[in-house]
Amino acid sequence: MTIAFFFLVWGILHEGEEETPWMVAGIGASVVLGSAVVMREIFLRKAKNRYLLVERTLDYNVKHFPSQSRLGEENKLSLERNAAIIKDIQKKSEAARSLGKVSGGHLEVFEICSEYLSITERQMETVGVGSPRIAALRRGREIVGELHRYHLLSWAEIESRTLTQKARNYVTISEKLNTAQEALTVLNSALQFYPNDPQLTQSESALKDFTASIKVSHWIEQAERAVFKGNYKRGISLYRDALFFLAREDVKTKDREAIAAKINFEIESLRGLSAKKEIIKNSTQSYEND
Numbered sequence: 001m002t003i004a005f006f007f008l009v010w011g012i013l014h015e016g017e018e019e020t021p022w023m024v025a026g027i028g029a030s031v032v033l034g035s036a037v038v039m040r041e042i043f044l045r046k047a048k049n050r051y052l053l054v055e056r057t058l059d060y061n062v063k064h065f066p067s068q069s070r071l072g073e074e075n076k077l078s079l080e081r082n083a084a085i086i087k088d089i090q091k092k093s094e095a096a097r098s099l100g101k102v103s104g105g106h107l108e109v110f111e112i113c114s115e116y117l118s119i120t121e122r123q124m125e126t127v128g129v130g131s132p133r134i135a136a137l138r139r140g141r142e143i144v145g146e147l148h149r150y151h152l153l154s155w156a157e158i159e160s161r162t163l164t165q166k167a168r169n170y171v172t173i174s175e176k177l178n179t180a181q182e183a184l185t186v187l188n189s190a191l192q193f194y195p196n197d198p199q200l201t202q203s204e205s206a207l208k209d210f211t212a213s214i215k216v217s218h219w220i221e222q223a224e225r226a227v228f229k230g231n232y233k234r235g236i237s238l239y240r241d242a243l244f245f246l247a248r249e250d251v252k253t254k255d256r257e258a259i260a261a262k263i264n265f266e267i268e269s270l271r272g273l274s275a276k277k278e279i280i281k282n283s284t285q286s287y288e289n290d
Contacts, residue, residue, distance in 0.1 A: 113148035156190035
């Protein structure tokens with residue numbers, strides 16, 4: 001943007017026969033650049049303040065919500081106690097939703113829901129036949145069960161998406177793979193509760209494709225480096241590794257066939273170059289021997 005502004009001003013002043021158009025344009029561009037830096041600093045500061053506010057709100061809600069251990073303080077959940085716990089969980093759910101993309105809030109609600117479901121499962125085993133608590137506990141488990149699912153899926157989505165984006169931004173292959181594996185771990189932990197959820201299975205499949213593409217890209221890059229150094233045999237071997245992994249992992253990306261075709265083309269090209277190199281080498285040795 002700054003460079004474009006510089007040439008725009010320079011062009012206008014140059015046509016106006018200004019004696020030093022580059023100087024005026026440079027000063028103007030410097031002002032624009034300085035303003036951009038200031039505005040960026042203001043924006044980042046506001047964003048940081050918003051994040052801190054969200055974090056403080058989350059901490060407040062967590063501290064003022066009944067802890068998991070307190071849910072199980074009483075041996076018997078009365079109708080009033082059960083209704084109060086459900087109401088508190090719903091309030092906590094609303095707070096987590098209001099925090100938007102803060103995954104910690106969703107995880108907190110999920111854990112509380114898990115505790116409630118565990119306690120009520122034990123309560124259902126001991127409740128007397130015909131007790132009004134049966135209907136209340138069943139209704140509570142239905143309500144909390146839906147929240148349990150929603151907040152677990154929300155947490156998994158936010159965490160896996162954040163980690164995947166971090167993996168894309170990293171430079172080294174180890175950082176990319178480690179972070180992508182963290183994202184897969186998040187999804188796998190959610191799949192333990194809901195193994196047939198289409199959202200989770202699709203995300204897991206896409207993330208596996210992403211991880212495989214990282215490895216394939218790495219082998220292709222290593223092969224290109226070997227070729228650049230004149231080591232054609234090494235390049236062919238690395239390209240074959242990339243092709244083998246591409247087929248073994250059953251990568252479902254749209255570019256899979258194009259990638260495989262490119263690898264095969266490079267392998268054939270290198271075979272020709274390697275053969276020519278070997279002929280030249282043998283000819284040179286024969287000439288030296290003569």
